């Protein structure tokens with residue numbers, strides 16, 4: 001226990017698995033936790049009067065229990081016996097050989113094949129935050145920096161399994177990013193620029209980080225340094241596969257904030273059973289392809305050329321079905337190249353996996369041939385970049401047995417014919433039977449005993465057994481070892497010698513196989529870079545083949561990307577909803593045009609359940625799919641590439657805890673209005689409905705007007721129940737009204753789901769209530785109340801009032817030509833909010849106030 005306690009104090013935050021003989025034991029608090037998580041029995045033992053809890057499991061079950069502990073969010077320190085207990089008289093030496101945490105895992109049972117397992121660190125700088133992501137199982141190492149929103153978005157997109165934050169920023173981190181992540185709060189001193197730079201340059205064996213193009217990211221570098229430091233702290237020191245660090249070049253990708261990622265249900269859904277976009281579009285067949293697709297979804301491109309290249313490959317493969325099939329057959333035969341080669345680097349690969357690696361590389365050969373011969377440039381490029389790894393494959397073939405076991409100690413790993421010494425020893429060990437048969441024959445003849453038998457047991461090894469009837473014929477040189485009822489067992493000098501030779505040979509074989517295998521693994525490390533590159537090319541190819549499959553099976557078409565700012569979708573569909581409809585029900589396709597000239601904002605009205613949200617979301621998803629490089633669920637689509645997608649859903653659809661839901665809605669919307677660009681696509685779904693009708697209409701009106709008047713003229717779809725907003729179209733030239741049509745049949749509503757020009761008169765909420773099976777009395781009463789209300793608050797009255805306000809206020813900020821207001825506008829627009837402290841902001845406000853009051857006094 002003294003030894004245990006000394007080791008435990010070094011790992012206070014981890015659950016310590018303490019090897020005792022054939023068991024891993026846990027004590028005290030750890031035992032209570034382990035027994036709960038693993039469902040193993042909790043016992044007690046008295047320890048010099050103190051009662052200690054105890055729970056353990058057999059050491060060979062580590063692979064079963066460890067993943068459960070890590071998946072439950074535990075950091076697990078594995079403490080092993082560092083010497084052979086037989087060779088020591090005192091207490092056996094023990095030490096922690098690995099610290100497994102949710103973000104640092106190499107074990108296949110912990111990892112999810114199609115998902116990266118990122119360890120992340122977030123550094124809080126004075127103005128910016130730095131972030132770094134590292135997947136030790138694949139070798140990817142990424143870095144970025146930005147404001148809270150940008151970091152938040154990256155965290156959402158890359159879903160790290162563990163985040164390291166300095167203790168000093170614990171509160172700040174939880175306030176900004178919530179509590180949904182596994183976090184580990186580390187010592188503050190680690191977050192230092194010089195220490196980080198030293199850690200990184202030492203690892204990469206470079207003088208600076210210039211070569212990686214990340215030397216300017218001071219905060220990102222600090223975060224990256226912390227991540228690398230953590231790896232050594234968790235006893236991971238063989239990291240040759242982490243050979244580069246890449247900046248996440250956010251400016252190259254569509255910007256989506258976290259609300260948008262959530263609202264569009266790209267890869268998570270608030271309802272865990274719901275189907276996400278990823279579920280529908282993922283037709284990849286290799287683990288690395290699956291991981292790549294997630295990355296593409298998180299980071300859709302803006303570069304038209306790059307996007308087109310992906311589309312061209314899909315067009316090509318769609319026509320050449322045989323090529324597609326052949327490529328996919330090849331990809332299917334591959335293991336997880338990326339993770340296999342990482343295991344080579346970390347020295348954790350086992351013989352069977354080496355064979356898998358070889359077979360995977362072999363499967364790449366026909367793929368290389370097929371693609372290099374292709375007339376498609378992008379496919380040809382993939383082929384050219386695939387490395388055939390001839391030497392590596394040949395060496396594995398020569399050295400490792402095709403049927404090699406998982407555990408090298410099981411023997412038969414090194415192929416026959418590779419090592420003369422090994423072959424000789426094997427001959428000796430395996431020719432034993434023949435040797436014993438000969439010995440038996442000889443002794444039978446010499447002694448004249450016909451029923452002699454040679455066998456072995458664990459107690460005294462090889463023996464000769466003589467039945468009692470022949471006892472008296474036994475030579476004097478034999479030594480009696482055991483007496484049975486009907487027989488006696490003897491050993492002889494020759495048998496003992498033979499035994500020693502065999503046992504020696506077996507031990508030597510084991511040692512030699514281990515040595516040779518270890519040498520091979522070290523030799524294989526030369527191939528880390530080419531194999532990693534192959535994995536990347538195969539991942540890209542897998543994604544593109546998957547997109548082709550998707551286009552074929554779901555009838556997607558090629559979108560036309562251009563650098564205009566216009567969006568024209570003909571016959572567009574929602575990729576997820578169309579797959580969910582009951583059998584026989586067809587999804588109704590819709591056309592939609594948005595541009596900055598005459599149709600910038602579309603107000604979509606229509607009853608509940610008519611399909612407003614579906615149109616909004618499908619528009620964003622079609623753009624997103626197109627810019628990921630996929631075909632789209634539409635007859636045709638012309639897309640002026642988009643650089644930001646914002647979506648906001650009215651509060652009652654998006655109930656969040658704690659903060660007022662309306663407040664949340666307004667916060668979210670404010671951040672859109674502050675980040676508009678000419679290429680933004682904005683989807684507002686029922687914004688304003690979280691408050692009273694008048695409040696809601698006023699806010700929705702003001703937001704739409706702001707968007708209309710803003711010089712960016714961002715393309716916007718606004719779904720709303722407030723048909724009063726239809727009035728805006730008469731004043732604002734780029735606002736157009738549409739409705740999702742329904743047909744009224746004798747008090748019933750038939751959803752036509754067609755987007756048609758023009759506004760709609762009322763909301764049909766009561767019809768939907770009726771459809772939902774609300775009792776008849778409730779429906780009748782609601783109808784009566786509605787009629788009364790409509791009489792007393794006619795919506796015409798309301799819209800007249802709105803017009804009056806409009807004339808009076810000339811709300812538009814941008815049309816004001818008062819020189820003082822011009823000056824204030826100038827002041828405000830040139831402010832750099834990012835660098836402003838709260839006090840400076842107050843002072844600025846005070847200054848503006850003074851300007852205004854001075855002006856007022858002067859004019860009075």
Ligand SMILES: Nc1ncnc2c1ncn2[C@@H]1O[C@H](COP(=O)(O)OP(=O)(O)OP(=O)(O)O)[C@@H](O)[C@H]1O
Pocket residue numbers: 577586587588589606607608609610611612613614615753
């Ligand atoms: N074009 C379509 N073709 C077929 N079914 C559709 C279509 N659009 C929507 N639906 C179906 O109608 C349901 C309701 O659509 P949606 O949520 O878009 O309505 P909504 O008008 O936004 O309703 P609410 O105002 O109540 O939020 C969808 O879940 C889907 O099942």
